[in-house]
Amino acid sequence: MSGSLRSLSSNQTARPRECHRRKRSRGSSFRRSPANSRVSRSKSPRSSLRPFARWFAAVSRSVACSSISRKVYDSRPPTGPRRQHRRSSVRPQTRRRLFVLGAALCVAMGLFAPGGASAVASTNAADPTPAECDSRVNDTPSKLLPCIQQDDLWGHMQAFQAIADANPGPDGHPSRNSGEAGYKASVDYVANLMTAAGYDVTIQTYHFFYFAFVGTPVFTEVSPTAHDYTVVDEWNAGQAIGTTTADIQPAGGFVLPPTPLSSSTSGCTVADFSGFVSGRIALIQRGGCNFGVKVQNAQAAGATGVIIFNEGNPGRTGVLAGSLVDAAGNRIVPTIPVAFTSFATGIHLLTEYQDAVQAGTALPVVHLDTQGIVDPNREDYNVIADSKGGNKNHIVVVDAHLDAIYGAGMLDNASGSATILDIALKMKNVTPLNKLRFIWFGGEELGLFGSKFYVANLAKTELSHIGYDLDADVTATPNYTIGVLDPAGPDLFGGTSSQTFPNRVYKASTVGRDQAIQYFDSIGRNHELFSPVGTDAISFNFAGIPASGLLTGQDCCKTQGEVDLFGGYLGNFEGNVPSFDGGCVDNPFRWCDNLDNNDPVVLTFMSKAFATMVVQMAFDTKVMSASNNAVYNPKLAISAEASRRFTTQ
Secondary structure, eight states, X not given: OOTTSSSSOTTOOSOOGGGGGOOOXXXXXXXXXXXXXXXXXXXXXXXXXXXXXXXXXXTTTXXXXXXXXXXXXXXXXXXXXXXXXXXIISOHHHHHHHXXXXXXXXXXXXXXXXXXXXXXXXXXXXSOOHHHHHHSXXXXXXXXXXXXXXXXXXXXXXXXXXXXXXXXXXXXXXXXBTTSHHHHHHHHHHHHHHHHTTOEEEEEEEEEEEEEEOSOOEEEEEESSOEEEOBTTTEEEOSOOEEEXXXXXXXXXXXXXXXXXXXXXXXXXXXXXXXXXXXXXXXXXXXXXXXXXXXXXXXXXXXXXXXXXXXXXXXXXXXXXXXXXXXXXXXXXXXXOEEXXXXXXXXXXXXXXXXXXXXXXXXXXXXEEEOEEEEEEEEEEEEEEEOSSSEEEEEEEEEEEOOBSXXXXXXXXXXXXXXXXXXXXXXXXXXXXXXXXXXXXXXGGGTSHHHXXXXXXXXXXXXXXXXXXXXXXXXXXXXXXXXXXXXTSOGGGTSOOOOXXXXXXXXXXXXXXXXXXXXXXXXXXXXXXXXXXXXXXXXXXXXTOOEEEEEOOOSEEEOHHHHHHHOSOSEESSSSSOOOXXXXXXXXXXXXXXXGGSOHHHHHHHXXXXXXXXXXXXXXXXXXXXXXXOOOOHHHHHHHHHHHHOOOO
C-alpha cells in the first residue's frame, strides 16, 4: 500500500518521539485472537537451502521446471558474457539461491509439493488434492475456496522472499523495489506462472524517476555534543547526494515560539540567507514553501548541507520526512546532503549555535553523508494476464501491486500478489461470463505509477469495457484488521472520506463490497470499511469505475475499537510483540518486511475471502454497464494522490 494509508496524517509525517517510549513491558498481557497467536514460521530461504535444493534436483528432469529455473537464472543482470555469467561469475551461494527460486516456482505450479519442509503446513485432510484443484473447473465459491490452501499461498511467499534475497538493492539488502532487479525477477515469476496456466500475458512498460540510497545515510553532531542520530527514529534523509562536515548556521525567517498555525517562511527567500557564510550547513525551519525551494536557496548561498526541522505547531513536532520538489512541483536531487528532523532537535542545534555566538566559542559542527543512485528514466513494468474466456466487453480487473518499498516487501505487498496469483492459477480452467484481467502493478509505493499509467493509457472504448476493479493490498498482517474497500468509506480506518468520485462509482461498488461482507459474516468475522486512498483502486475510481478490495493493515497503530473487533493488541499492526514503533513496512533502513512479518493463517482466510469476490464477480451481471461512460482525468487523479502521498512542504 502506498504511503497514503498509513498511520500518519499528511501534516505530521513522522510519529512524535514519545510514541517510541509507549512500549509494553515484557510482562504485559494483551488480548490475542487465534489467528493473532504466534505461529510456527517456516525457515528463512537461506536456512532452507538444502531441502529446497533436494526438491529441485528431484524434479530437474522435468522440462517445465528446468525451463523455469533457466528463466529465473537468466533474469539476473549479466556482469559479462552470458556463458561466463552462468558458469563462472556467479558465486556458489547466489547459484543456490537461484535454485531455491526455481524450486519455489515448481512448487507454485503444482509440479511437486514441499511436503513437511514448511513449518506452516496446514492442508485440511478434507480439502481437495492439488491434482484435483488443478484439473477441475473452480467456477463457484464452493469449488474454489477449498482449493485456496495455505501451503500454496505460502509457497508463493517463499518464492518472493527468495527473489528478494537473490537480488539485493543498492543498499545491500534484499529488495523487490520498482526499478531494481528483484522487481523484474518478481515480474518474470508471475508472468511465467500465468503463461503456463494458459492466460494471455502482456508485460506493460513505463518509465519513472528512480532514486535509491547507497548504504545508510549519516547525521552526526561532532561538537559540542557528540551524538550519532539514528535514521528514521531521529531523522530522515532527503533524496540528495553529498557529504559535508561543517559549522551550522541558521537561516532567517524563524517563527519562535511557533504560532498555533503554520507561519514560518524560513529559507523561502534569498533574503533569508543574507550574511550566510559559504561552506556552512544551513539550519532551516519547516513552513511557507516547498522543501526543495529552501534547499535551492541554501545551496545558492553556498551551503554545503541543509538541516530542516519541523515547525513546532500542533501536529508538526515529530521527526519530519519530506520530498524535495521545486516551486513548480518538479522533483529535484540536490548535490548537497539534506536532513529532516524534529522540532526538538532543531531547537537543540539552534540553542547550541546561539550559545556559541554569545560566548564567542566554536560553532556546532555536524557531519552529513547521503549517497544514492539517480535515474530519471528508469524502466518499470505491469504484468497483465487475461482469461482465455469471458466477454471482452465486460472486464473485471483483479489487481495487486507487485512492488515493494524499503526491501523485500513481503507484507506490502507480496501477500496481496500471492493472493491474486493463487486465485488466478486455481481458476485457470474457468470460462467466466466476464473476462477476468489479473494485473500486478509496479510503482504503487512511489505514487501509484503503474495503475495510473495503465488507466491513463487505455483507449476510451477499452476503459468503458472495464466494469469493476478488485484490489488486494496487504492480506497477511499478524495483528490484523479486516478492511473492506468502499469508495464512500473513511480514510485511515476511522478518519473521514477525503475524495469525491463520479457518482456512478458509489452504488456499483457495493456489489463487491457486500460479497466480502457476507463472506466474513458467514465465517463469524467482523470487518470495517476503508476508502481507496493509497491503493491502486483509486486510479479506477477516478475514472468512474467501481471498486472494492481487502486490506489487513500495516505500520501503526491499531485502536482499542479494532482490538475489540478483531482481537490482538494496541499499537503496531505488524509483528507478534506489542510495540508502537511503526513496524517494518513503512520505515526505511529497517529492512525487516520479510517472510516472518506475515501470518500464514491470516493470509489464507483473507485469500479465501478475496476468492469469493473474484469468482462471484466473474459471473456478475449487475455492474457491467456502470462504467460505460468512464473517463480518466489524469490531472485530478495525479494531483489528488500526489498531494496525499508526498509531503513537500
